[in-house]
Amino acid sequence: MKPTEKIKSDLRDEWELTFNTVPDLMMILDTEHRILRVNKAMADRLELKPEQCIGVHCYEVAHGLLHHHGFCPHALTCQDNREHSVEVHEPRLGGDFLISATPIFDGGKLIGSIHIARDITERKKMEQVKDEFISMVSHELKTPLTVIIGALSTAMDERVPAEEARELLNDAVTHAGILANLVDNLQELSRQQSGRLIIQTQPTDVRELTKNVLQKLKNKSYVHQLVDNIPRTLPPASAESIRVERIIYNLVDNAIKYSPNGGKVKVSARQDGDYLVVGVSDQGPGISPDDQAKLFQSFERLGAAVKGSIQGTGLGLRVCLILVEAHGGKIWVESEKGKGSTFLFTLPVAKG
Numbered sequence: 511m512k513p514t515e516k517i518k519s520d521l522r523d524e525w526e527l528t529f530n531t532v533p534d535l536m537m538i539l540d541t542e543h544r545i546l547r548v549n550k551a552m553a554d555r556l557e558l559k560p561e562q563c564i565g566v567h568c569y570e571v572a573h574g575l576l577h578h579h580g581f582c583p584h585a586l587t588c589q590d591n592r593e594h595s596v597e598v599h600e601p602r603l604g605g606d607f608l609i610s611a612t613p614i615f616d617g618g619k620l621i622g623s624i625h626i627a628r629d630i631t632e633r634k635k636m637e638q639v640k641d642e643f644i645s646m647v648s649h650e651l652k653t654p655l656t657v658i659i660g661a662l663s664t665a666m667d668e669r670v671p672a673e674e675a676r677e678l679l680n681d682a683v684t685h686a687g688i689l690a691n692l693v694d695n696l697q698e699l700s701r702q703q704s705g706r707l708i709i710q711t712q713p714t715d716v717r718e719l720t721k722n723v724l725q726k727l728k729n730k731s732y733v734h735q736l737v738d739n740i741p742r743t744l745p746p747a748s749a750e751s752i753r754v755e756r757i758i759y760n761l762v763d764n765a766i767k768y769s770p771n772g773g774k775v776k777v778s779a780r781q782d783g784d785y786l787v788v789g790v791s792d793q794g795p796g797i798s799p800d801d802q803a804k805l806f807q808s809f810e811r812l813g814a815a816v817k818g819s820i821q822g823t824g825l826g827l828r829v830c831l832i833l834v835e836a837h838g839g840k841i842w843v844e845s846e847k848g849k850g851s852t853f854l855f856t857l858p859v860a861k862g
Contacts, residue, residue, distance in 0.1 A: 535603070535627040539611075541588050541620060543567045543578055552627070555603050568625065574602055583611035587623045591615075597630065605631035650692055654685035661685075684729050691763065694756060695829045702832045709753060709836045713746035713860040716788060719755045720777045727762055733772030736762065740779045747786050747857040753833045754857065760826035761790035761853050769794030769850070784859050785839065791852040797845040805843060806831040830855065 529536065535552040537545050545563045553560045556571060563571055569578045578585050583594035595610040608630050611623040664670060665678040701707040717740040724736045747754065758777065765775040773793030780787050797805070806827050834841040834855045845851035 535607075535629075537563075537568060537572075537625040538614070538622060539568055539584055539625050540622040543569060543584060545571065546622065572600070572602060583609055584623050584625055587611040587613050588620065591620050600627075603627065605629050606634040607631075647692070647696070651689065654689040654692075657685040658682045658689070680729060687726060691759065692825075695760070695825045698753075698756065698829045698832060699825065702836075707832065707836055709750050709833075711748045711750055711837070714749040714751045714754055714857075716740065716747055716749075716754065716758075716779055716786060716857070717742065717744055719751060720758055720779075723755060723758045723762055724777070726759070727766065730763070731766050731772070734766050734769070735772075735774045737774050737776040739776050744779050744786065745781060746860040748860040749837050749857050753837070757830050757833050757855060758788070758790070760830050761855075764826055764853075765790055765792035765794070765851075768792065773850075781859065782856075785856040786859060787854055787856055789852050789854040791850060793850045796847040796849050797843060797851050798847055802843055802845065806841070827853075 529547070530550040532549060533551055535555055536549040537552055538547040540546055545566055545568055548556075548560050548563045550560070553563060556563065558571070567578075568584065569575045569582070573579070579598075581596050581598070583596050586592075586594040591613050593610065593612045595608060597606065597608050599606050606629070607627040609625070609627045611625050613620055614622045614624060661678040661682040665675040665682070670678070698707070717738070720738050720740055724738055728736060762775055762777065769775070769792040771794075774791075775793075776789075776791045778789045778791070830853075831841055834857075837857055839856035839858065841853065841855040843851055843853050
């Protein structure tokens with residue numbers, strides 16, 4: 511083999527290897543939409559051998575159609591000799607794709623295009639989650655703000671009796687707490703996602719933090735009895751008090767929401783070796799095993815039977831997981847349908 515032919519052969523082999531190892535779905539098309547070449551990723555997605563695609567119109571193989579789409583980037587490229595891209599959902603390829611067509615010229619004449627489909631399914635899912643989250647948070651911010659503004663406006667009216675004005679102010683304070691809790695959870699999530707979550711531990715009295723939480727939430731519901739069942743002899747945890755208080759607050763708040771018929775919400779704690787085990791129990795409808803698997807994901811709200819009566823972003827448990835793990839502990843749930851739920855988490859015992 512002559513040196514020039516050897517170079518050409520090596521370049522051809524290198525191009526072939528690159529073409530078939532690119533994860534994007536690739537085709538080379540002529541101006542009549544016939545397939546001249548497909549890479550391995552495209553052939554695998556179509557569940558065909560590469561040679562089965564050659565000479566077939568791309569819209570037959572990729573879309574199951576008798577003619578091309580009106581928004582087909584290859585068709586547009588053949589019209590104006592320019593690169594075109596479009597985002598589409600492709601059922602046959604099983605997802606969402608960014609499809610682009612780049613013109614190929616020979617001696618200044620257009621002879622086809624390189625057609626590339628990049629899978630953007632996960633990105634589209636994340637965009638949908640973000641949009642739903644923004645909508646949900648907007649609603650959750652607006653609800654307490656509406657109550658606060660309405661309560662304060664009415665309480666300022668001199669014609670309102672003093673007792674009624676105090677009740678309105680209590681409503682405003684309660685909903686201000688709901689608003690503050692939502693903002694605090696969002697901040698914790700933001701810190702964790704940006705790598706700015708720092709835990710500064712010191713000996714922390716879990717019993718005292720629990721009393722603070724129950725005092726803050728005592729007016730949240732008139733059909734629940736909030737119970738502190740933590741022994742005085744419990745040793746201190748090695749933790750950051752404000753973060754532990756947030757964990758307990760989120761769990762008690764959730765217990766109230768997900769036991770709409772009332773009953774006891776009990777906070778308990780015990781020592782287990784080098785860790786404290788803190789539990790929050792409710793007398794709600796319980797959680798199915800399928801739902802338990804999704805509990806600590808962001809923006810999940812469970813309990814279909816009572817979902818219509820429940821407000822919230824589903825962010826609280828996710829923040830609990832983040833904060834517990836940041837302390838070196840773990841969090842889990844013990845629940846049975848119809849028998850309530852107990853959320854438990856561990857914190858290291860303070861040394862010395």
